[in-house]
Amino acid sequence: MCSAQDPAPDAKIIDLLSKKADNGIAHVSLEYFPPRTEQGVKNLHARMERMKTNTTALYTDMTWGAGGSTAELSLDLALHAHRTGHVSNLHLTCTNMEKDGDPVKAVREALQAAYDGGIRNIVALRGDPPEGSDEWTAAEGGFACALDLVRYIRKEFGDSFGISVAGYPEGHPNRISQLTDEEAANMSDSEKGRCCTHDGITYVCKDDDYKKEMDYLKEKVDAGGDFIITQMFFDAEVFKTFVKDCREWGINCPVVPGLMCINAYPGFKKMTKFCKTRVPKDLGEKMDAMKDDPDAVKKFGVTFGSEICRSLLDSGVEILHFYTLNLEKVVYGITDDLGITSGLVEKSDEKDAKDMVAVGSAWARVGDKVKGSAGEGVVKEMRKDGTAVIEVDGKDVEMAKGSYEKVFS
Template identity: 70%
Template sequence: MAAITPDRKIIDILNEKKAAGVKTCLSLEYFPPRTEEGVKNLYARMDRMKGALSPLFTDMTWGAGGSTADLSLELALHAQKTGHVSNLHMTCTNIQAKEGEEDVDPKKAIHDALQAALDGGIRNIVALRGDPPAGEEEWKASEGGFACALDLVKYMREHFGQEFGISVAGYPEGHPNAISEVADPSTLTEAEKARSSSFDGKTYCCLDADYKKEMDYLKEKVDAGSDLIITQMFFDVEVFKTFVKDCRKWGINCPVVPGLMCINAYGGFKKMTKFCKTRVPADLDAKMDSIKDDAAAVKEFGVEFGVKVCQDLMDSGLIEVLHFYTLNLEKVVYGILDQLKLSDNALALVNEKDAASMVAKGSAWARVGDEVTCEHGKGVVDELLPDGSAVIVISGKDDKVTMAKGAYQKVF
């Protein structure tokens, strides 16, 4: 088996490990922090986690609307230079013009970013459509840019050949945009019921006809040159198993990597699952509600639940990699992998004193109704403005304040 060096493609390493009889590998995903202190702390955490876990590859996300393009590339290049097999997310969304620049040509901006990644030794890209920029509720293609992830995959293969290994996203429950509210849940088919979700007394589902479109589109992305699929988060393992089996029915035969969202905090769990309309099994929902006021208990349960999910996935024989959305934290990931015997007392290395600095730059999660904090105190977002500013109703007061993007933070 060839040496695992940072300039290799994930799919090649994975194929070699599979041929050598290695059953389960792991990978880690991080996001660009908002502050310089956060970046410094993330570098230290990435070094610790690489030493403790030897991940197969390391993902770096690309902020909503291209908002972290430069920093994402910088962080991914740092990872590559420090021995990680770096897997850089890249989206079709517009890259914002720098101060003093005219409007950016979106295709040229993406091309330049890809070339910079290649020149820096990065050989792996996650091709995504992307989330809408802050202040916008719907995703819109940039004028003259790519309309979808498929366009980006095709462009990369046309202009860069086989220089990059390409990953694409898969959605076991359907893309959030393809999930709709169901007026009468009794009309759902058995397949629809199995991937449906419920929030605030309403039922949501990617209906069979829309799910078929999702799978047809995924097949197009793979046929266009994608090497592997990394899934959206899920909390019901049966939904993932069905998705992998459906992939094979559609003739999608590449590896399907499960995206595992670590449960670190009650608020974050609730907001992310509601935003993505993620299916949450009733027993999981009840357990989270029962411990919501005990932060330590939530993390402890996050480990317990993560172990169960990972063991179920490994026992299924359907996976080769466990991919952890770390949320730039380490305790829950270490706890899970220590109990699975995939790491050796990694928990002894935990240092989350800097957790407060791990706030995402350009986060797309702030939405109307979210609780945030700013210099005026805690409040709730009443309105999001096109420039990313938020009108916030301050708790305990009748006052509304307008805060610029970056001057308020979500409360998780």
């Protein structure tokens, strides 16, 4: 029940998107994740307030921690955003949402609490696999994919919520395959535009798989998705082709580009490898050359971010959605460069950066550095029960769940 002092329920973002930005250039939207510590949450409240005021952000996304790990905190932060004047866009995933033997109870409760608190916008997602698994599996009788969640929201809550869904300009990582040398030499032109190389291996979402992705995306939109927010990309042409393909597929809703801010070298390398993101050769080389110079990486993050945004704006994009990583400097650098804001980068304050670590990032996955009873090493394999196979000094050692922890570099 809302009290007299509570603000009115949020507008639906789809209705706001049709209006031109006051700055005459583009709308900005900002995405945050729940931090691990109480201090981090306090700092995030302050940063969200500053960034909303400084950039006049159209709306504010709060992620749902991997595996439902931050359910309560995500909801709290999204409600806090609503109460403090943001239009709140709450992410919701289907992973680990069973409660009291009911496979969808936690989803229903989260939606009801969001609605009661005035939130009117949801990003409907499947979610990544929970800790200890590399593969996503549905709970018995639960949702199998984001499409199921979109259908559920529309069935149970009608038009109470605006819904956005995820789109993958390079294909979802589950449908991105490793190519043999022969396949890599014989890619189609569209595959060449989407492919990526990590550690010398070429990956691509093959044309047949890409078509399946587009068919499925159309289903998500037809089932009730109002607009699409994309996975990060570092090649503007990939986004432009994706929008063109959406239109060819009869997907006519707004497509909002998701822009990952380049803040630090290790995070960039890890995320692009995990998501099998296309990294243009020039970008990869520049990042490698700056890997030991964090300040240079941040500066470059602004230059690169501004370039890609300019290219998107030239192609008719009217909103820029920043994955802020709970930081402000690079976002401000870009919005200043584009003329959306002015003089913000000099005022930016990231002294609290060490508190801005995500809950889910405490989990170790393949490729992460961990330390435990048997020493420090890199995770090679993760078993379903959380046991990790870790390479320590050239030897594979098994460490049980709870006996190792991730090392942050």
